[in-house]
Amino acid sequence: MTTLAIADGRVLRPDLTVTAADVLIDQDSGDIREIGPDLAGEADDTLDAADSLVTPGFVNGHCHVAMTLLRGYADDKPLETWLREDIWPAEGELTAADIRAGAELGLLELIRSGVTAFADMYFQVPEVAAAVETAGLRARLGHGIVTIGKDGETAREDAATGLEIAREYDGAADGRISTAFMPHSLTTVGSEYLDEFVPKAREAGVPIHYHANETADEVAPIVDEHGVRPLEYAADRGLLEPEDFVAHGVHVDETEIDLLAEVGTGVIHCPASNMKLASGMAPVERLREAGVTVGLGTDGAASNNDLSMLDEARDAAMLGKLAADDASAVPAEAVVEMMTRGSADAVGFESGRLEEGAPADLAVIDLEQPHLTPPHDLVSHLAYAAAAADVRHTVCDGRVLMRDREVLTLEAAAVRERALEAAEAVAERADA
Numbered sequence: 001m002t003t004l005a006i007a008d009g010r011v012l013r014p015d016l017t018v019t020a021a022d023v024l025i026d027q028d029s030g031d032i033r034e035i036g037p038d039l040a041g042e043a044d045d046t047l048d049a050a051d052s053l054v055t056p057g058f059v060n061g062h063c064h065v066a067m068t069l070l071r072g073y074a075d076d077k078p079l080e081t082w083l084r085e086d087i088w089p090a091e092g093e094l095t096a097a098d099i100r101a102g103a104e105l106g107l108l109e110l111i112r113s114g115v116t117a118f119a120d121m122y123f124q125v126p127e128v129a130a131a132v133e134t135a136g137l138r139a140r141l142g143h144g145i146v147t148i149g150k151d152g153e154t155a156r157e158d159a160a161t162g163l164e165i166a167r168e169y170d171g172a173a174d175g176r177i178s179t180a181f182m183p184h185s186l187t188t189v190g191s192e193y194l195d196e197f198v199p200k201a202r203e204a205g206v207p208i209h210y211h212a213n214e215t216a217d218e219v220a221p222i223v224d225e226h227g228v229r230p231l232e233y234a235a236d237r238g239l240l241e242p243e244d245f246v247a248h249g250v251h252v253d254e255t256e257i258d259l260l261a262e263v264g265t266g267v268i269h270c271p272a273s274n275m276k277l278a279s280g281m282a283p284v285e286r287l288r289e290a291g292v293t294v295g296l297g298t299d300g301a302a303s304n305n306d307l308s309m310l311d312e313a314r315d316a317a318m319l320g321k322l323a324a325d326d327a328s329a330v331p332a333e334a335v336v337e338m339m340t341r342g343s344a345d346a347v348g349f350e351s352g353r354l355e356e357g358a359p360a361d362l363a364v365i366d367l368e369q370p371h372l373t374p375p376h377d378l379v380s381h382l383a384y385a386a387a388a389a390d391v392r393h394t395v396c397d398g399r400v401l402m403r404d405r406e407v408l409t410l411e412a413a414a415v416r417e418r419a420l421e422a423a424e425a426v427a428e429r430a431d432a
């Protein structure tokens with residue numbers, strides 16, 4: 001057995017207490033073997049965690065990682081206008097190589113900010129999967145299906161691609177890649193395609209992930225056409241099962257909150273994107289009170305505009321208080337849980353907790369920083385004060401992806417160079 005020790009750190013345990021301990025990892029299985037005092041002496045390799053917090057790796061529950069290429073390309077518009085006027089035309093210009101370049105840039109950013117697992121919806125999934133394989137992260141990937149505005153044959157082909165990708169890539173990269181069937185949303189995919197393909201996705205044993213109840217404009221047509229709320233419509237079409245997870249869930253009413261809680265479908269809260277696109281304030285405190293599994297996601301870099309889950313946690317706490325008009329709503333403990341175990345449970349990863357037998361997915365945060373001093377409460381620091389640049393080491397599946405702020409699995413300068421070139425060329429083609 002080859003072992004790695006995370007030595008002399010303060011370890012964030014599943015009950016959110018912090019204990020001084022080493023973490024011993026079995027690198028062959030990729031799992032945590034033991035957490036306790038004086039374990040580093042026996043290890044083959046050691047990561048120093050003195051004056052540092054050892055936390056579960058953050059889980060980005062909803063992302064479009066290749067959208068890093070469109071960061072800053074179009075800002076300050078509401079969702080529908082932003083997608084139709086800017087983002088979809090630009091995405092129409094993306095080649096497979098562009099998506100690989102954008103995905104690698106996104107993965108670099110994720111590793112550097114302590115993310116070890118993420119869920120991603122995009123096109124050209126084989127390119128995203130190849131980037132994930134190299135970068136060493138854990139991911140649930142899916143092809144984002146859109147059928148509106150397409151003729152019947154093309155629309156059906158897109159849905160079939162979504163199913164094919166979900167089947168083919170599930171278990172790739174030694175099991176680090178899993179998949180989901182991913183219709184873009186309840187208004188951008190026709191009901192006939194949901195009715196045909198959702199049962200096939202169930203047969204394939206993959207969960208379903210989609211944008212839901214993101215804006216008020218998206219809710220109204222479903223209520224008008226079908227006479228029920230969007231998540232009732234989703235349940236009627238078989239899109240609301242315990243293993244499924246939806247992104248946003250901003251405009252959900254009490255019936256839908258109860259439905260989510262009853263069924264066990266998770267919600268990935270994306271506060272930065274919801275604020276930037278002025279989509280609204282998700283009722284996070286109500287969702288949590290009702291017992292809904294709530295995770296956190298950044299959404300794409302074009303609506304955020306970064307992929308830092310530490311920023312997202314702070315946004316979630318701040319916005320949660322504003323939405324509930326209550327300073328005690330969505331406290332630090334809640335957002336730390338959401339960015340780790342909440343997202344992991346919603347997306348269907350075993351990670352998100354540091355305990356014996358759990359996947360060795362973790363991040364080490366440098367506490368020797370002015371903005372993290374004094375260390376009264378490290379959960380508070382994670383929620384409110386820590387930043388991506390404070391992450392020293394990132395480990396996924398027992399493998400060191402970043403050591404002393406140097407990413408080992410990707411060539412940072414070359415990744416940035418390729419992304420710069422691709423982004424410039426895409427913008428030129430899209431603006432021509």
Ligand SMILES: CSC[C@H]1O[C@@H](n2cnc3c(O)ncnc32)[C@H](O)[C@@H]1O
Pocket residue numbers: 064079087088091121122123143144145146184211214273299300303
């Ligand atoms: C069809 S692949 C995924 C698709 O989703 C688009 N997208 C990015 N952010 C959002 C959002 O907040 N709501 C809805 N759709 C979004 C992305 O540009 C891709 O086209």
Ligand SMILES: [Zn+2]
Pocket residue numbers: 062063064211247299300
């Ligand atoms: Zn999204």
